[in-house]
Structure formats: structure tokens, C-alpha cells
Amino acid sequence: MQAAARRSATPKSVGPAVQNDPSSVRASADDHALLAALPIAAAIVGQTSRGVLCLIDRNSRFDEVIALTGDEAMMSGDFRQCQHLGIAQLMQEFLADFDATNELDFCEGEGIGARYFRIKLAPLSRCAKGRPRCLVSLVDRTVEVQAERTLRAEMLRDSLTGLPNRLSFTETIEIKGSTSARDCEYAVLVVDMLRFSRINESMGSLAGDELLITFARRLISALRGGDVLARTGGNEFGILVGLKRGVEDALAAAERIQQVMATPFKLSELEIRIECGIGVALMQAGQDPEELFRNAQFAVKQAKAAGKPQVYEPKEASAARRRFSIETELRRALDKDQLKLFYQPLINLKSGEVAGFEALARWNHEDRGEISPTEFIPVAEESGLILQLGRWAMDKAAQTVAEWDREAGAPLPLYVGVNLSAIQVARDNIADVVESALRSSGLKGERLTLELTESSIVQDPGRAMRVFEALKALDATVAMDDFGTGYSSLAYLQRLPIDVLKIDKSFVTGMMRDPDAVAIVRAVLSLADALGMSTTAEGIETVELATTLAALGCSSGQGFYFARPLEAQAALEYWKSRRRH
Template sequence: MQVAANRSVAPSGERSAGQRTDFDVRALADDGALLDALPIAAGVFGLKQKKLWVHSLNKKFFDLAGCSGDAESFAEFFVRYSASEAGEFIRNYLRNPAKSPDEIDHVDGEGPQKRFLKLKVAPLVADSGGEPRCLLSVVDRTIEVQAENNLRAEMLRDSLTGLPNRLSFTETVENCGGTSKRDCEYAVLVVDMLRFSRINESMGSLAGDELLITFARRLISALRGGDILARTGGNEFGILVGLKRGVTDALAAADRIQQIMSTPFKLSELEIRVECAIGVALMHTKQDAEELFRNAQFAVKQAKAAGTPQVYEPKEASAARRRFSIETELRRALDKDQLKLFYQPLINLKSGEVAGFEALARWTHEDRGEISPAEFIPVAEESGLILQLGRWAMDNAAQTLANWDKAIGETLPLYVGVNLSAIQVARDNIADMVSSALRSSGLTGDRLTLELTESSIVQDPGRATRVFEALKALDATVAMDDFGTGYSSLAYLQRLPIDVLKIDKSFVSGMMRDPDAVAIVRAVLSLAEALGMSTTAEGVETVELATTLAALGCASGQGYYFAKPLEEDEALAYWKSRRRR
């Protein structure tokens, strides 16, 4: 390829020797035919005396430049490009191919005329003067990039409301987090439309869609300039707000939203009042966008319970994570039989002998140590593991009592009490569970006492009645636990076959210092006597309490004054120690 230099163009703005651009008009066509075989725009470029030269171009290159094969028109085009990122890319490669990139994406123009080009260079042998040359190929990716951008825009938009979707919102939050210079410069609000599923089910999906669109419009009217709204779920919306006064601004935004939503919505000639739960999470520098959004969602759950907007608190979230961890570990512990039953004696207050034992689940974790029942029992109820835990406790308690009979060589005058939760009463077949435990252990029903809380009765009185009657058919004893702390109705006590009232320790422990507590205990004892029920006092911690309860006519008591919960062998030994010969 011949290089001619009878024409030189030095573009304005390129005054240094290394940046001047020279090319020969005739040379543009000399070797162009050799490049025409290439399916893309291509040209041969070189450096001569540190200036960028054009050796030859193919027709597709002229067409891409919009010069219609006119070399004179190409001069203007080339002057502009040589001074741009594209020209510098070619010069750098020609100066040092080993250390320069051989491919770049280049954006040409602005607005609707913007083009997206991919430039790629490959080395060629030097020209006759020993100056470096390269082959430049150019691919116009404008249609492809525009299609990608359009597709991405669709991917980032909610088709129903036209708002940004969850992905778009997360990216926006992430970008704000990257530019934020201080904590609490932004906050994320998550707005959850309450009872939406009921509206959707009763009025149909079209009405539900209409409600979502109207709800979104109202949210927009509650925003300030610069706030960003997105639909992040079915009936969930996310809002990114800028803060000048910290959490005060975030709560003010939540208040505006609630005020705007207080006006009923009109759907199909009906007026519907829609409430929403709002959770707030404050952004900290370098915080992960997904984590921030999850924090706001966690606050929404708290807002649903509290009835007012809630700000995310790390301590509460940490407790929630611990509960989730406890659930996972509890499931594993039940599968591996790592829990144990302890037995707390129930003492006959007249004779001083052991009347029975209450079975209490205990869990010693291999890493966490002892985990309190006050912590893992609620987790078991929330997760549904209480069904598995309850059956395990029933089977083991019955088998333990049978083992004691076998160890002593006679049927002991003892019963074992097992607690039933409201979840068990609602979801499990209690009678089948007890019957199975009796069959496997060989015990009779009168050796078991089933302790139910007041809440298990109040939640579903009809089901509770059927459960009580089924247990009585097995000759089991039924006790109402923690009596006086729930919502008991005297009608339930009269109608249900309850054998024992267990007086809650909150009343028992205050008897020696509070006359009202004594009056309450006395009233419970009188009520039980009138209804033909026995009584057990919980939380007996001193001899004075034991003596007073006995004098008032309480049948039995349990508490640390007598003994703490004991392991199986220790419990049997304790029974022996209090047995009268």
C-alpha cells in the first residue's frame, strides 16, 4: 500500500506533532478495493512522524461515516474523530500495541442521532518507511444496543402502573448509596396495602388492578421533588426519599401517605377504605441496597402489628434472626432427639407426698448452651414445630412413668402432666396423640393430666369442647393452666369437663405482700370448690406460701420450695424421699 502525503489536514484543537492528522485523498481509493472483501467497515491507519495517517478505506467505511464515498467530505469527519477517544485509541495502539487495548466501545453523537460503535484494531507490517500500521474495523451496534436498552427499560418497568419495578428500585438505591457522603442522607419506605387479597378475591382481578393503579397515583401525589416511587411487589411499593432532618423527614413522608390514603377509593360504585402499613429504614454509607430494602420490609411487619409506621431497629431484627436460627436448630434437635424432659414435682399440700410431676422440655444446645423454653417454645408454635415437639413430649412422658412403675415393681400413685399449646389443639388430633402414647406405654388414661391454657379454649371454644370430651373419654385428667391470666369465661368453666385449675404464680408469689393477691387466690379456690374442681398453685417458693395455701384449701403446689425440675432418675429418687412408709 502506497502512502502519499501531497495533502495534509491539521484539525483545529490538534496542534502538537503527536496529535496532528494527515492523509492523502488519492490514497483513500488506492487500496480500498482490497478491503472491500471484508463484510464490515475497515481501514488501514498508521503513524508517520507521530501523526495519524489514513492509508486506505473500504466502501463500507465511507458509508458508515456518511460521506457517500466522497473523500473530501471524509476530511471533516476524520478531523473530528481523530481528536476524539477513537483517534486516541488508534494512536495509542500504534505507539505500543503490547500495552494498549485492541478493542473499545465508542459512542458517537448525542440524542436521537447517537450511534454505538465497536472499534477493533489488528497489527499490520510497517510501511516502506518503517512507520507502524494497523487494520481498524468498525461495527455499528446502534440497533443492537437500542434493542438492549429498550429491553432493559421494559425489564425495569412495572407493566401495570408504569412505575419502576423492584430491580430498578434496588439499582437506584444502590447508586444513591454509592454517592452518599453521610449516614441517614436517604431512607427507604416500604408501603404495604393491607387486605388487598380480600379485595382482589371479592371484586375480581380487574378491580384489583384498578385499585393498584389508583393507589400508585395517590402515592405519587404524596411525594416531594426528587423522591422515587416503585412497585416492588404485588401490593407493595418502595419509596426512596432524601433526608435533611433525618428520621423526622422519613416519618413526615409516612404521615403524608397515610393522610392521602384516608380518603376512600371508589371501585365499581363502591367506596373502599384502604389502609397501609409503612416501614422505614435509614440508609448508612456503603450499605447494601438489598439489605436496606429488607430492613424496611422487616419494619413493615412491625407496623402491621403496631398499627403505626415503624422505623427499623437493628436490635429487633437481630432478635428475629436469632428466632429464625433457633427454628432451624430446633428442627435439627428434634430430628436428632437432642431435647430432654425434666419433671417438676407437684406436692399434695396436706400429706406432703408427691402427687405427680409436670413434664417440662429442656434444650441444651451444643454451641449455644441452655436455651430457655420461654425462647424456643414460642418459636416452635410460630413455625409449627410444636406439633412434633408435643408428640415427642407426650410419648416420652408416658414412657417415663411406665419405666418408673417397672423400676419399683408396682403401679405408682403418680400422674404426669403434659402441656398442650393452643396450636396443638387447633391443628393436631389430640385424642389420637394421647391414645397412641397410652398404647405404647401401657398406661391407663388416669395417669395422664393434659394442661391447656385459657387461650386454647378462647380461640375456638367448639373445637376445645370436642378435644376435652375426647380426652375425658380416655379417662385423662384435664387441667386449665395459668388460670386467671387469660380471658376465661365462667361459662367455659361450667360447661367444659375441666378437672383442675392451676393458679398462676403471678398471684401466688404476691400473696405474702399483697392482700388483693390473697383475695384472688381465695376466690379461685372457692370457685373451684363450687364447680367440683381440684386446684394446684404454681410458683410456691417459701414455706410460708406452702402453709398459707394449705390453710386456704389448695390441694397441691409446685415450685422451687419443693424442687426444681429434675431429670428422670432424680425425679424418681425425689418421689421415694417423700414417700411415707
């Protein structure tokens, strides 16, 4: 038996109702007419001279609804004996003050047979003796409440698998979290079925639905009593597990899931092995359920990369948020032209003169300070901003060299190298970008060197070949950057029109203490010579390295021994300072 008022107070006893008391208020002809005209169950209630509630009049519909409540006291008007004392209190308080609460919901019975009612009160004019009266309407809300419950049940259930959905799952997490007295009593596992979209595409949505249902059944078989399973997305499932031994129990649950998924699934005549990514997040006391669920989803992304279940680590999530923040700030910085190009000298190791410069992007954030390229370049590649960044760098580098020429009054005997990302090679029209930079600056192609990493070649050799040929048609120089650190094939070096091999600094810096590093550098130099390529050594930090590389026949080098990356004007002055007259 339940009762709830919108501005309710705790029910309390009231005085005895009086029905045949001489001091009772009598119904008038107008009262009868009003009740008869109303299409709802209604009655008029007042107070006797003693302040006791009395039922003045009612219509037949009121009797019909009262009969459904099974409350005989209400039928007789004896509110003191009413099963729901809150009803009498509601009426007394309203008659004392028409601004008081005027509605009350109550339930009669329990379970399937329960009925739900709502009483509403409205003020009426006072009786001839000046005592207050009110109109009472009684509504049977059983059908409405049952419909609401049915609709809510549908809203909280996944129609395909019959499991709770994400809304229901987060509500369950919230309930468990509110009853948990300490951290880590529960954990959320998010299970993501890998390659599901490929199965859907190749076999159709019906086969995909069948797989989801079978997958859900297997998950159920991996659970313990008390664990809660829900389908939280297309091919994503959430599991709430109780913990006794902390994270060990959560990882044990992940292990059971992987075991039950080890057996191939049979679809039509095919047997398909399904792998899944599993992320784990431990519940903290008072934690927002959506935040907990997102933490488990974040761990799933890491699990996919690692190939095994992963537990959410706040530090890694913080780093991910920083990357996202940097992406937003980088986009704004590019739009406002807040990045700069610095230029690191490339020294001819035989003559000691500056042969050219490598253009390097630098970002000094107004709030964060200097942000390393090792941090913002990967973000640019991941977000696609590398295309905008690459075009900006190409234009800026070409314009800088053209300005140096104008200041000198003639073309200078130097070039500028610009790095190209594998993402740029795959998505952008590099030849058009270079041609546009040359046209706007007035430079000839040989003044630009385009530096590509091995990964840009390995990902799509055919496209790389077309890009290289287009660049050579513009008379640009092509260099392979970080040579020796990737997966280059000698066949690529033989087929592709590469002019320069840049020896990675990881080999150069180890030359003075590691004979193997020296052997690798010798081999690269010999290979370049055999293929008619020049060489550039990166990471030269001591005079010994510079001297040794020059003796081995390396064409040019760069590194802190010569100079750090310089701003444009300082770079030009550096070139002048090393110029031999």
C-alpha cells in the same frame, strides 16, 4: 460526545496523518479483494516510514458508516484531525503491539439524535517494507444501543402503575447513598397496603389493579419535590425521602400518607377504606441499598402489629435474626434428640407427698448454653416445630414413667403432666398422639394429665370440645393451665370435661401482700369445688404460701419451695424421699 475503550487510556495527540506521502503504504490487489469480500464496513490502516498513521484502503461500506459519523477527518484518513483522538491513539498503540486494546466505543451527537459506533482492530500481515498493518471494522450500534436502553427502561418500570420498580428503586438508593456525605440524609419508607388480597379475591384482579393505580396516585400527592416513589411489590410501595430534620421528616411523610389514605376508595359501587403499614429505615453512609430496603420491610411488619408507623431498630432486627437462628438450631436439635425433659414435682398439699410431675422441655445448646423455654417455645409455635416437639415430649414423658414403674417393679401412684400448645390443639390429632404414647409405653390413661391453656379453648371451642372428649375416652386427665390470665368463659368450664384448674403463679405469689390476689384465689378454689374440679397452685416459693393454700383447700401445688425441675432419675429419688411409709 463520549468515547470508551475496553482497555482504554487517556486520549492524546498523535502525529499528522499522511495520505499522499511517497513513503505511504500502498494497497495491493489482495487488500482490495479482502475488503470487497467483507460484508461489514472495513478499512486497512498502516504506518508510513515516519510512523504516521495512513489509511491504505477501505470498502464502500466503510464510507457509508463514516458518513453517518459526520467526521470529515475520518473520511479523508486524517486521523490527527479526527474528532475522537482516542481512535488515532487506539490504532497507534495496536500497530505497536497487537496485544493492546483492540476495541473502542464512541458516540457522535447528543440526545435523541445521538449515534453510537464501535471500532474493532485485527492484525494483518506486514507490508512489503515490514511495517505493521491492521484491519479496521466500523459498526453502527445506534439501533442496538437504543434497543438496550428501551429494554432497560422497561426492566426498571412497573408496567401497571408506570412507576419505577424495585430494581430501579434500589439503584436510586445506591446513587443517593454514594453522594451522601453523612448518615441520615435520606430515609426509605415502605408502604404496604393491608387487606389487598381479600379485595382481589372478592372483587377480581381488574378491581385490584384499579385500586393499585389509585393508591399510587394518592401516594404521589403526599410526596414532596425530590421524593422518589416506586412500586416494589404486589401491594408494596417504596419511597425515598430527603431529610433535613432527621427522623422527624420521615415520620411527617408517613403522616401525610396516612392522611391522603383516610378518604375511602371507590370501587364500582363500593367505598373501601384502605389502611397501610408504613415502615421507616434511615440511611447510613455507605449502606447496602438492599439492606436498607429490607430494614424498612422489617419495620413494616412491626407497624402492622403496632397499628402505626414504625422506625427500624437494629436491636429488634437482631432479636428477629436470633429467633430465626434458634428455629434452625431447634430443628436440628429435635432431629438429633438433643433436648431433655425435666420433671417438676406436684405436691399434695394435705399429705406432703408427691402426687405427680409436670414434664418441662429443657435445651442446653452446645454453643449457646442453656436456652430458656420462654425463648424457644414461642419460636417452635411460630415455625410449626411445636408439633414435633409436642409429640417428642408426650412420648418421652410416658416412657419415663414406664421406666420408673419397671424400676419399682409395680405401677407407681403418680402421674405426669404434659403441656399442649394451642397450635397443637388446632393442627395435630392430639388423641392419636396420646394414644400412641400410651400404647408404646404400656401406661394407662389416668397416668397422663394433659395441660391446655385458655387460648387453645377460646380460639376454637368446638374443636377443643372434641379434643377434650377424645382425651377423656382414653381415661386421661385434663387440666386448664394458667387459669385466670386469659379470657375463659364460665360456660366453657361448665361444658368442657376439665378435671383440674391450675391457678397461675401471678395470683399465687401476690397472695401474702395483696388482698385482691387472695380473693381471686379463694374465688377460683370455690368455683373449682362447685364444678367438681381439683386445683393446683403454681409458683409456691415459701412455706407461708404452701400453708395458706392448703388451709384454703387447694389440692396440690408446685414451685421452688418444694423443688425445681429435676432430671428423670433425680425426680424419682425425690418422690421416694417424700414418700410416707
